[in-house]
Amino acid sequence: MVKRVRVRSLMPPGHVRAPAYLRGKTGVIERSLGAFGNPEQLAYGLPAEKKPLFRVRFTMAELWGDQAERPADTLDAEIYGHWLEEVPDHAP
Amino acid sequence: MGGDAAGPVPMEGHDFALWEKRVDALMVLCSSKGHFTVDGLRRALEDMGEDAFEKHSYYERWIAAVNQNLVEGGVYTLEELATRMDEIAARGATYGEAARG
Amino acid sequence: MPHDHHDHDHDHDHDHHHHGLSPSGHPYRQDDDAPLTYWQRMEIAVRELLIEKGVTTAAEIAGQIDLMDSRSPANGAAVVARAWTDPAFKSRLLDNAGDASREMGFDIGPLHLIAVENTADTHNLIVCTLCSCYPRNLLGLPPDWYKTRAYRSRAVREPRAVLTEFGLDLPDSTTIRVHDSTADMRYIVLPARPAGTEDLTEAELAELVTRDCMIGTGLPRTPQTGATAG
Structure with missing residues (x-):
């Protein structure tokens, strides 16, 4: 089953590994990568909780709309689970 | 910066200078010994602001980030750094003279 | 050290700097013969302090440079x-x-x-x-x-x-x-x-x-x- 997710559109100051251009964008989980130390804690020298990391695939149409060179081309990025929210399949 | 407008990709390259290779080595060694994390370096690089990217070269930004993390980690103090940088300036006018090899 | 640059040995330097290009065809970045920069001073200071504090050694740094150079x-x-x-x-x-x-x-x-x-x-x-x-x-x-x-x-x-x-x-x-x-x-x-x-x-x-x-x-x-x- 394809799992659809949206990158949370929070914009805190400081070090976050979810790129700004992907925030608020919807994609599908391409694969699970396992758990890794939370960079938001590692970056400040703090003990880091392990967080699940996913490779999420977005279409260029989703990212850039009409500006996409070829809408069906894709972009994959690694996003931590706490930056993803599930999108129900029947969502508008 | 992903998705920002930008000009053509500049294709020219250069071979790394000795001081640049040393910055790279210090980054790898200190992080493998647990004095900072790669995330800590990235955070310091980002905190320099966008214009640091225009004003400074890659390894200039990286030595600044390495230093920032080592000071924060208490490996040495800013006073020790500043005193040493002053001494080094007096050794000679070129990298070779100042680095003593 | 294997990576010594010979700052006073200009003949040696010039032997390696044919037409200002390295063996890989890239221009050398100026190093020993250009004025010392603020960031180079910082690199030297950080490296010396790390060695003096026992965090690393000159040999370990040279070894790490060799290891990185060996990857291609x-x-x-x-x-x-x-x-x-x-x-x-x-x-x-x-x-x-x-x-x-x-x-x-x-x-x-x-x-x-x-x-x-x-x-x-x-x-x-x-x-x-x-x-x-x-x-x-x-x-x-x-x-x-x-x-x-x-x-x-x-x-x-x-x-x-x-x-x-x-x-x-x-x-x-x-x-x-x-x-x-x-x-x-x-x-x-x-x-x-x-x-x-x-x-x-x-x-x-x-x-x-x-x-x-x-x-x-x-x-x-x-x-x-x-x-x-x-």
Whole structure:
């Protein structure tokens, strides 16, 4: 089953590994990568909780709309689970 | 910066200078010994602001980030750094003279 | 130290600086004979303090530089050529590229590596928009263009325009998959084996594999052009 997710559109100051251009964008989980130390804690020298990391695939149409060179081309990025929210399949 | 407008990709390259290779080595060694994390370096690089990217070269930004993390980690103090940088300036006018090899 | 630069030995320097280009054809960045910069002073100070505090030694730093210098796209090329000739290895590479590279004897440290395969209708391109993540423990240090604002900004929005600048015009029937190394994984492209290479040995195949074709900004050489391509 394809799992659809949206990158949370929070914009805190400081070090976050979810790129700004992907925030608020919807994609599908391409694969699970396992758990890794939370960079938001590692970056400040703090003990880091392990967080699940996913490779999420977005279409260029989703990212850039009409500006996409070829809408069906894709972009994959690694996003931590706490930056993803599930999108129900029947969502508008 | 992903998705920002930008000009053509500049294709020219250069071979790394000795001081640049040393910055790279210090980054790898200190992080493998647990004095900072790669995330800590990235955070310091980002905190320099966008214009640091225009004003400074890659390894200039990286030595600044390495230093920032080592000071924060208490490996040495800013006073020790500043005193040493002053001494080094007096050794000679070129990298070779100042680095003593 | 193996990396000594001889600041007063100008004849020696000039022997190595033919026409201002290095053996790889790149201009040397000015170093010993240019005025000492603030950042160079910082590097010297940080290094000396780290040695005095017992964090590292001059020999360890020299050894790390040697290790990094020993890593080059040739390592990746050997991995790719093995995958082209050994289907079982290719399957292990696509399953876990880090372990497959270690299996070939490459010291890639704790690198988490994913290989993405180019096929008849799919082309992969690697970028890191957040910093300059690159499979450095396999391929060596990244080329300068990989770290530029232009490449990092544009590869995710207009990969086709970027590839055109690299001399690669892909047909509309090819799907481009861009991979942004945003966290803990590093990526290498497994290019498609060029046609007409059935008779080549694994070593000859490795000669066709360029650095850029493992980043996705190029294609492997073909046997016809292999002898002359830079």
